Amino acid sequence: MANPLIIVESPAKAKTLGRFLGGKYEIRASMGHVRDLPKSTLGIDVEHSFKPEYVTIPGKEATIKDLKAAAKGASEILLASDPDREGEAIAWHLAHVLNLKNPQRIELHEITPSAVEKALNALRPMNQDLVDAQQARRVIDRLVVEREEEIEKFVPIESWTLDAMLSKVDQPRIFSARLHSKQGVDEKLELTEESQVREIVAQLDGASYKVLSIETKDSMRNSPPPYKTSTLQQDASNRLRMKPNRTMSLAQQLYEGVELGALGPTGLITYMRTDSFRISDEASTAARRFITEQYGPTYARRDKIEYKAKGSVQDAHEAIRPTDVERTPDSVRAFLTPDLLRLYRLIWQRFTASQMSPARFAQTRVDIGAADYLFRANGSVLVFDGFYRVWERDSDNDEEKELPALAIDELLNLQELKPEQHFTQPPPRYTEASLIKALEELGVGRPSTFAPTVDVIQTRHYVKQEERRLSPTDLGKTVNDWLVEHFPDIVDTTFTASMEEELDDVEEGRRKWVPIVREFYQPFAKTLTKAEATARVKVPMRETGEDCPKCKEEGRNGRLVHRMSRLGEFVGCSLYPACDYIQGREGQEKAPPPEPTGEMCPKCGKPLVKRNGKRGPFVACSGYPKCRYVKREIDPADIIKDRVCPTLPGLPLHRGRQAGRDTAGGQRAPHGRPLPALRQAPGPPPGSLRRVQELLRLPGVQTRAGCAHPCAASHQGEEADGARGVAAGLKLTVSGYTLANK
Known part of the structure; x- marks a missing residue:
């Protein structure tokens, strides 16, 4: 009896599932989407409920043919694409291409034996609401960038600070205290002009500095939540200098499965496109048990902590976490590439830290009087490292400043008064990480769209990246101005945020997708007609x-x-x-x-x-x-039919060009000097494939530069070695001769 067929997106995921399921299932990969809207036309029938007119993606014909052949003999067909809008859309397209009447879905949030077994026992039908939400997004998506105008309009404001560099009478160690206010006045003193600072410095000349009050308290810093898509992309950018698309590509590999020696392909993390901080009870329990064993009971939280995400959250998937917390980064180091290891370490450390105890600090505030003014010094000392045991501290935010032991009414020595001028700064240009954070805060996009959006605005030359900062090009500014002029409602970020909420309603079955698209398209079509008159955007020089x-x-x-x-x-x-x-x-x-x-x-x-x-x-x-x-095209006129290769009879010569003149045989003759003749060697008869193979292994044989194979770099469809290359009709250069199969 034929086996059931499982279809996934990628060969890596197929290989990992194959290890768990043995020979009980046939597993094939669709290589992502197989259909899409056409690139050359709108592909949407606006007159008939906005029905998308899908076409096969170029290059996917062979994949579809292979899947149809596998489906023909299968006892059952199960669609196991990713459990989100895009994954549901891939499954929907596969169901249509394979003519499945009642398609069954497997929902895998992690790829482990227990998760696979659980998913196979909980098959579900296609979720048309998820498909509709993705379909509406595909029709409406758009782009907006605003930050540069804020920078250009910014007017800097001057301000000053005054620091007293102090020490105890009997100790040389210096600490700083900043001018805070006048004594007896709660309101902070604002210094806006140099003359104001000079006047205060003059008043402090000869003043004594005395400790007025000391306040000490304990504070806690809670562990960070595990990663969701946006925070993973932000931290990978900030800490690992990885671009968002690269981060998601590596995360996909970790999710789908990596070869772990005798264990075979193993999924190392849960699904990487999520907007949720939620983790399962089993994962939390396992993590707290691991922390207790490795670091001691004081480092583990007693109970599971629930992290709440802000804003509109789908919460369809868990947070991004290791599938097994005991699979430490060091234990898999030998099996991962450097970048995969760096990303896995980041995910593992963040998840482990999220289940650990808070860090504790002793904070001290000292008020110091001088003349009529009050200076304030703040100190902070780490008492218990807690989650910092595994999570590296951010030096910018966690800088410690330990104060000396002081007593009330103690007199201090003034070493120096340091006035310093400051100017308010414009909003910083976005980095890839901060842009993703801004998109999420504005409600623009979803986990699956953050990285592609950041990539698209760069590949289309709307923005450029200099020293990791994004700034709009002249083209980007011009396009943005044109969009704001003609489509003010659409380029308003509140429109995109409200659209995301409506798409969530579609996904959860509360609304139908066609009315949403109709509400958008009808006013949009009228505006588009008016804008077409000025559709040619001229970029200023x-x-x-x-x-x-x-x-x-x-x-x-x-x-x-x-x-x-x-x-x-x-x-x-x-x-x-x-x-x-x-x-x-x-x-x-x-x-x-x-x-x-x-x-x-x-x-x-x-x-x-x-x-x-x-x-x-x-x-x-x-x-x-x-x-x-x-x-790749070979002009028939360039085939010299009456001449054959002197070394490989039966193969005609292809006319080459050197420095503007024809050279029969394509012999390379730079500077007019002939190339050395091809070395002769005993062996199989001339013209045979074995002869080609032996010749290609000779030390005197040359191939075209830039090709990793002996075959000379005219790959049509797939890479091949020299012998298969000749047989397939690929051009092959051997010590100056260009060979072409008849």
Whole structure:
């Protein structure tokens, strides 16, 4: 009898499940989404309830064919994509592609034997509410950035502080106390001008400094909650210098399973897209038991602590935590890459710390009188480290300052008075971490959208990153201004926050998705019609302050300016197209932006462009380096039919080009000197695949630079070794000869 079929997103997840389920189930991977809205058209039928018109994602045809073949012979089909909106949407598309009448879902919040067994015993039907929520998001998503305008409008305000550097009469150690107020006045003294500070310093000349009061109290600092998606991305950015997309990619690997030697593929963390701090009773109990055994009973909380998340929370999944707290980072070090280990250590430490006792501090406040003024000194000393035993303290926020032992009415020596001028600072530019925090606080987006949003605004050149700070480009400012002018309601962050709440209502079955989209689309369509008249956004040019060197030579008055193309910002001449001079950021000349061909990339849907490489022009995807598609074509006119390779008879020569002239056989002849002949060696007959393999192993054989395989870098579809490359019709360079299969 045929086995049931389980479909997951990735091969890694399939491998981990396969270890738990043995040969009882056939497990296949869909490699993510298999269908999407088309890139070339709207793909939404606005006249008929906004029905999306989905198409197969380019490159997924073979995957769908494989899944259909596996489904045909399966006794049962179970869909085990991730347990969120996106995962439900993937399962929904698979159900449609495979024509499943009653699709069954497996919901895996962690990939461990017990969790898998529990999920298999709790199969559920498709959650159409989750699918509808994702579908509405796919139709409506948009982007907004505002911080730069606040910075540009900011007016700094001057302020001053006055610190007294003091010491005990019999001790050289110095501590500081800051001017707080006039004696007998509760209100803090505001210093706004230098003249005001000079006057106070004059009044303090010759004054004695005496301790007026000492207040000591214990304080506690509670442990931080375990990670949710946004806080993991923020801490990975701040502590590990990881970009949000990189963080989520590594977390996905840890969730889906990593090879742990004899244990095989093992899921190390729970599901990584969550907005909840909730953890299971079992996980809390196991963590507190582990802490007691490792660090002692004083470090473990007596009872489970409940952390509350702010704002609108879906709470569909637990917080991000290790699947087994006893699987410490050191115990899996040998099996993880450095980045996987760093991220796992961060997650493990945060979760373990969240179940530990608070840290305790002794805080001291000392008021010191001088003339008519009161100075205040604050000290803080760590008494019990608590959760800091495993969680590294933030030096910016946790700096300790221990005060000497003081007594009331004790006289102190003044070593120095230090006045210091300050200016209020504008709001800092966002980092990737602080932008994610702001999005969450505003209610914009959900765990699955934070990292892609931050990535999109950079890849589309709306913002640039300098020293980890994000600032809008001229294009970003212009697009934002245009959106604010024509779509003020939509670019208001309160709109996005309210939309998220409505999508949550759809997900929980309280509202239907079509009326929500209709409410949005009908007024939006009218505004869009008006805006189309000015849809071409013109980005203002910024001068660099330099003359165009080409214009200077030719007697024109061109200036170098910052310009934008679809591939990003560059420096060129202000008189373009009359002058086509382009300069790199460091003053180096470079080629003009690639010319579009009018075709679309079959792999990702972005425009194809003409580029110039070391071996001449070629056509490739404008999305490079994310998409590495290259259109490979061999002109039949370049095949020399009456000549064959002297070393591998039966393979025709392909005409090469060197320094503007044709060279039959593609022999490389730089500087006009012939290349050495291919070494001859005994062995299999010329032209056989074994002969090719042996030749490729000779030390004198050369292959094209840049290819990790002996095959010369014209991969069409998949990487292959030299012998398979020739058989598949790939071009192959052997010591100057370019071979092409008939």
